[in-house]
Amino acid sequence: MTQLLRVQNFTVSSDGIGAREDQSLERPFGPGIDPGKLFEWGWTTASWPNRDDPGGSRGLDDYFTRDWDHNIGAEIMGRNKFGPQRGPWEDHEWQGWWGDEPPFRTPVFVLTHHARPSFTLSDTTFHFVDASPADVLAQAKEAARGKDVRLGGGVSTVREFLDADLVDTLHIVVSPLKFGTGLRLWESPDELRDRFHLEVVPSPSGVTHHLFWRK
Amino acid sequence: MTQLLRVQNFTVSSDGIGAREDQSLERPFGPGIDPGKLFEWGWTTASWPNRDDPGGSRGLDDYFTRDWDHNIGAEIMGRNKFGPQRGPWEDHEWQGWWGDEPPFRTPVFVLTHHARPSFTLSDTTFHFVDASPADVLAQAKEAARGKDVRLGGGVSTVREFLDADLVDTLHIVVSPLKFGTGLRLWESPDELRDRFHLEVVPSPSGVTHHLFWRK
Numbered sequence: 001m002t003q004l005l006r007v008q009n010f011t012v013s014s015d016g017i018g019a020r021e022d023q024s025l026e027r028p029f030g031p032g033i034d035p036g037k038l039f040e041w042g043w044t045t046a047s048w049p050n051r052d053d054p055g056g057s058r059g060l061d062d063y064f065t066r067d068w069d070h071n072i073g074a075e076i077m078g079r080n081k082f083g084p085q086r087g088p089w090e091d092h093e094w095q096g097w098w099g100d101e102p103p104f105r106t107p108v109f110v111l112t113h114h115a116r117p118s119f120t121l122s123d124t125t126f127h128f129v130d131a132s133p134a135d136v137l138a139q140a141k142e143a144a145r146g147k148d149v150r151l152g153g154g155v156s157t158v159r160e161f162l163d164a165d166l167v168d169t170l171h172i173v174v175s176p177l178k179f180g181t182g183l184r185l186w187e188s189p190d191e192l193r194d195r196f197h198l199e200v201v202p203s204p205s206g207v208t209h210h211l212f213w214r215k
Numbered sequence: 216m217t218q219l220l221r222v223q224n225f226t227v228s229s230d231g232i233g234a235r236e237d238q239s240l241e242r243p244f245g246p247g248i249d250p251g252k253l254f255e256w257g258w259t260t261a262s263w264p265n266r267d268d269p270g271g272s273r274g275l276d277d278y279f280t281r282d283w284d285h286n287i288g289a290e291i292m293g294r295n296k297f298g299p300q301r302g303p304w305e306d307h308e309w310q311g312w313w314g315d316e317p318p319f320r321t322p323v324f325v326l327t328h329h330a331r332p333s334f335t336l337s338d339t340t341f342h343f344v345d346a347s348p349a350d351v352l353a354q355a356k357e358a359a360r361g362k363d364v365r366l367g368g369g370v371s372t373v374r375e376f377l378d379a380d381l382v383d384t385l386h387i388v389v390s391p392l393k394f395g396t397g398l399r400l401w402e403s404p405d406e407l408r409d410r411f412h413l414e415v416v417p418s419p420s421g422v423t424h425h426l427f428w429r430k
Contacts, residue, residue: 002269046428054217058384058428059414063278070285169273199274204414213261213273 288359
């Protein structure tokens with residue numbers, strides 16, 4: 001089977017923005033963006049990763065949250081999805097935003113220009129790599145042992161891999177929230193139509209799922 | 216985690232019919248029903264079980280076909296999903312409609328009043344059981360080792376488990392085809408609204424996905 005590079009559950013505002021600059025420990029998506037609202041479509045489902053209470057909806061949105069780790073063997077993420085530090089690592093003690101039980105449960109490749117030793121938290125091992133998109137994808141595919149690789153974001157990382165034409169499928173959730181300014185995935189999803197099929201599926205929850213796959 | 220009993224990818228006509236009586240080896244869904252048309256929404260996707268060529272769509276319908284075996288540890292099916300024979304087994308040589316590589320890849324419990332020894336084809340083992348829905352579900356859950364159990368159909372089997380109130384989720388695909396007469400799952404999906412939440416999701420392919428989960 002072909003190993004795909006998949007973007008999953010990546011959520012942006014109605015104006016295409018996934019986060020703001022000036023991210024901090026307290027505000028991982030930047031000032032004025034409440035991840036609880038942006039991802040409400042997801043964490044209210046039964047299959048949201050690391051959900052620790054029973055219940056949750058099992059409608060359309062749940063098919064997407066439960067697919068998030070299906071046949072995934074590795075993740076690639078930008079440094080800003082790992083933590084808010086910029087520049088050389090100052091604090092190796094702090095091990096990222098993801099807690100003692102990161103939801104990934106696979107090798108995770110964090111893109112950074114600054115070396116740092118790999119470490120393992122529960123079932124997740126974080127590797128820190130300074131490499132081109134094609135090179136890190138090759139490493140991630142090898143680590144995934146035949147399974148697909150998830151491209152975890154953020155916005156800049158997704159755009160970098162799109163520019164390198166390495167992405168096979170994207171599931172982008174468009175929230176009805178409008179942010180105005182910030183890190184923008186697109187002006188319009190139509191920008192990707194030259195290379196991808198697109199299905200646009202409104203959900204009863206109010207978000208709109210955008211499903212892209214390579215032509 | 217709770218083990219669920221899930222109906223997945225079960226496809227009926229716009230008038231709620233899944234098959235006709237008088238099924239035969241040549242016409243597994245009965246006279247006048249072409250499974251190629253009824254399941255066109257599914258087999259044109261990339262993840263249709265046992266698809267043996269590359270390609271296929273990766274839009275909404277593909278999320279459902281790829282979820283078919285996700286976290287499934289056993290299947291329960293009615294005898295008519297196994298084969299067209301009725302009454303006592305006459306021919307143990309014939310091992311069902313599913314070929315040498317059945318797509319299930321788990322234990323499968325076939326409901327029948329007529330005993331027959333279990334046998335294995337590739338990764339699938341068929342067991343033949345004469346038991347109440349609750350008892351066969353208990354056997355299937357044990358065999359599933361913590362994973363969910365899929366209720367594979369046909370119509371009469373799904374109805375029997377609904378009557379016993381044992382079903383947790385249902386994904387029913389309503390095709391635009393109209394059959395008029397046959398084995399009917401429902402007069403209307405609204406019949407299940409007293410016990411289930413329902414989301415109705417139209418697909419670009421022309422079918423409508425009906426997603427039910429227990430209230």
